[in-house]
Amino acid sequence: MKRREADKQMHDNQPNDVAISCERLTKRFQERIAVNSLTLSVPKGSIYGFLGPNGSGKSTTIRMLCGLLTPTSGRGTVLGYDVMTQSEAIKQRIGYMSQKFSLYEDLSVDENLDFYAGVYQLGKAERIQRKRELIEMAGLTGREKQLAGSLSGGWKQRLALSCALLHRPELLILDEPTAGVDPVSRRIFWEVIHDLARQGMTILVTTHYMDEAQTCDWIGFIFFGNLLVQGSPSELIEHHGADNLEDVFIKLVKEEEARQAAGQKGGGGGTGDVLVPVKGEGR
Amino acid sequence: MSRFSPARYWSVVKKEIIQVKRDRPSLAIALAMPLMMLFLFGYAVNTDVSDIKTAVWDQSPSAYSRELVSQLENTRVFQVTAHAGSYREIEAMLDDGSASVALVIPPDYARKRDRGEMAEVQMLIDGSDPNIARTASSNAQLIVQNNAITIQEERMQKQGLGPMEPAVELDTRVLFNPNMESIVFNIPGLIGLIMQNVTMILTAFSLVREKERGTMEQLIVTPIRPLELLLGKITPYVFIGFFSFCLVLLLGTAWFGVPVKGSAALLVSLSVLFLVTTLTLGIFISTVARTQLQAMQIAFAFILPSVLLSGFMFPRETMPVVIQWLGGIVPLTYFLEILRGIFLKGVGLEALWKDMIGMVVFFLLMISVAILRFRKKIE
Numbered sequence: 001m002k003r004r005e006a007d008k009q010m011h012d013n014q015p016n017d018v019a020i021s022c023e024r025l026t027k028r029f030q031e032r033i034a035v036n037s038l039t040l041s042v043p044k045g046s047i048y049g050f051l052g053p054n055g056s057g058k059s060t061t062i063r064m065l066c067g068l069l070t071p072t073s074g075r076g077t078v079l080g081y082d083v084m085t086q087s088e089a090i091k092q093r094i095g096y097m098s099q100k101f102s103l104y105e106d107l108s109v110d111e112n113l114d115f116y117a118g119v120y121q122l123g124k125a126e127r128i129q130r131k132r133e134l135i136e137m138a139g140l141t142g143r144e145k146q147l148a149g150s151l152s153g154g155w156k157q158r159l160a161l162s163c164a165l166l167h168r169p170e171l172l173i174l175d176e177p178t179a180g181v182d183p184v185s186r187r188i189f190w191e192v193i194h195d196l197a198r199q200g201m202t203i204l205v206t207t208h209y210m211d212e213a214q215t216c217d218w219i220g221f222i223f224f225g226n227l228l229v230q231g232s233p234s235e236l237i238e239h240h241g242a243d244n245l246e247d248v249f250i251k252l253v254k255e256e257e258a259r260q261a262a263g264q265k266g267g268g269g270g271t272g273d274v275l276v277p278v279k280g281e282g283r
Numbered sequence: 284m285s286r287f288s289p290a291r292y293w294s295v296v297k298k299e300i301i302q303v304k305r306d307r308p309s310l311a312i313a314l315a316m317p318l319m320m321l322f323l324f325g326y327a328v329n330t331d332v333s334d335i336k337t338a339v340w341d342q343s344p345s346a347y348s349r350e351l352v353s354q355l356e357n358t359r360v361f362q363v364t365a366h367a368g369s370y371r372e373i374e375a376m377l378d379d380g381s382a383s384v385a386l387v388i389p390p391d392y393a394r395k396r397d398r399g400e401m402a403e404v405q406m407l408i409d410g411s412d413p414n415i416a417r418t419a420s421s422n423a424q425l426i427v428q429n430n431a432i433t434i435q436e437e438r439m440q441k442q443g444l445g446p447m448e449p450a451v452e453l454d455t456r457v458l459f460n461p462n463m464e465s466i467v468f469n470i471p472g473l474i475g476l477i478m479q480n481v482t483m484i485l486t487a488f489s490l491v492r493e494k495e496r497g498t499m500e501q502l503i504v505t506p507i508r509p510l511e512l513l514l515g516k517i518t519p520y521v522f523i524g525f526f527s528f529c530l531v532l533l534l535g536t537a538w539f540g541v542p543v544k545g546s547a548a549l550l551v552s553l554s555v556l557f558l559v560t561t562l563t564l565g566i567f568i569s570t571v572a573r574t575q576l577q578a579m580q581i582a583f584a585f586i587l588p589s590v591l592l593s594g595f596m597f598p599r600e601t602m603p604v605v606i607q608w609l610g611g612i613v614p615l616t617y618f619l620e621i622l623r624g625i626f627l628k629g630v631g632l633e634a635l636w637k638d639m640i641g642m643v644v645f646f647l648l649m650i651s652v653a654i655l656r657f658r659k660k661i662e
Contacts, residue, residue, distance in 0.1 A: 066504045067659070087659075092506045102501035106305050107298065118294020119505045163501075 019044045019171050019202035020065060022083075025074035027060050034060040036225040037074065042204060042218065044170075047197050049216030050206040051249065057225040058206045059099070062175050065204070066096050079170055092120075095164030099176035101156045105149025109140055109159055112148050113166065120167035127166075134162035137192060154185025161192065172196065174205040178212065190215065210246045221249060223256050291507050295515025299489075303519055313485055313523055317531045320477045321470075325539050328473065330465040332418040334362040338373055338382035341366070345393035351404065354430065355386070360422045373407060383409045384419045399438065459627045470541040471622035472595045474531050478554070479561045479615050480586055482524040486565030487578045489516045490657070495575060503659040510654055517562045524558040544629030550622075553639060557618045560642050563649040564614065570656040589613045594620075617641035 020042040067087025076083040138158035376382040387405040395402040410416040493499040572578035592610035617638035
């Protein structure tokens, strides 16, 4: 009983303007630490860009937040729900899109949307309305009967996004949504993302493209499972005296690699070595 | 939040139906394979012994010896395929399998019969297949014994005595399958075995396929519950399995002429229960396997023991107790009892309720384990 009360209290104390908050979130796969004591918070209605080289722990973090993986230790709340114990409540309220196309290729655009509408328990009227809106948003009008497998990369991404948005999630989590997508589709995709943020949706997105990162409200940079810096793009550039984000990150990667090479102990501190205050306030 | 949602269940069912319809080759296999298997096995699985290849070495050609040989042939158990002239020839024939049995009639056979002395004939039997050997031996003994009694009676009549009265006589009556045809026993069992194999494989792939294609990742970030997903995946296959069961049932009764003595309604409803059970078993396999190949291997690892342990091939009563227990965890065991009971004996639920409960328990166990195994995680 006590435990539940404590949980409830924490839920109530949660500032209403925070969509995601983690405290010393850690994921260990046997001996390997994939995510090391990660602390971050994402304000509601903002676009948070999650950056880092391949294998740095981005996807693992995202999967913990979605309830796909159980954290080894630490705390995390998504939309006020505990990632350890309330993952099903989280799942009802978030939209998720993985880097690999994960809809049914042998189902048509329409059938994929119908399936997910059913899974999210949309009523008939709402389903028809949402489908019309999303097909229009994704520019898939006229392709409703086409099999998802026969769509090209950009269309597939936008269909996946549509399926993730059917139930009007409060938080949208995108894992490298634009990897391998042509520049035009990429541009369209990001226009949609910004549109959604303007409507009040919180968006957590991982990417390798610096031009995409530049347009995020907040950026977190993760390397070897540690969150190295966090802040708005302009703050980061200013603080490091760099010309652009790309330079900032190359500098950070080199510093971190040098530290790792110098003494294996160095990297263990995690957020202790943050170069910019983790709570980015001024916006 | 955590209640079973018919809407989510139903959307899984609809999705599966669309996918099955698009996957024509698999659907064709699911419907055609049972028919093909029943046809093949219906002829192959035949434990009736007849037309045993017999070599004869007649060293005393006479009316007596010809009479004996024709008596053997008349039973249809023996079929004379060769004549030999020496033990060496007989041995060679038994070695290379051109004969399974050899009848040796000694040179003095006719003379001894004429004189009324005791005549001896020899039968050499290839015992590598005990079933054939036993049938040959007992049939030959019976024929010769009958012969002896007839001769004895003739002699006694000549001496003016009445017919011989045996002191004890056994009157046997074979129930349920009076002609003791093995096909009548085997076809119901085959129907069960075939349905088990076909339906189990249908669902064994269903979850693994989603894992392999990556569609599972998207599915488990939705609020769908394991029970909704698993039941939704089983449901369309119940109908496919049932359709295919009806085909096999029709072929079994019409082509092989094995009648259903009991209630057809009971047969059909218990068969649906069995289908659900094996489909659940397939789903369970799907939660354990990581790839479709593994699912296939696990399914086959299950099929062979189920053939042997269920009593399909060999009677369970003669197995050691531990093996009988093992057979008890195979749902086919219960279904075979049900099939044979309804087909051959025409019994009702009053005789089969235990087997029905066995299947229900197995189903509940499997679906529970599958739900526990199927966590909405990707580790």
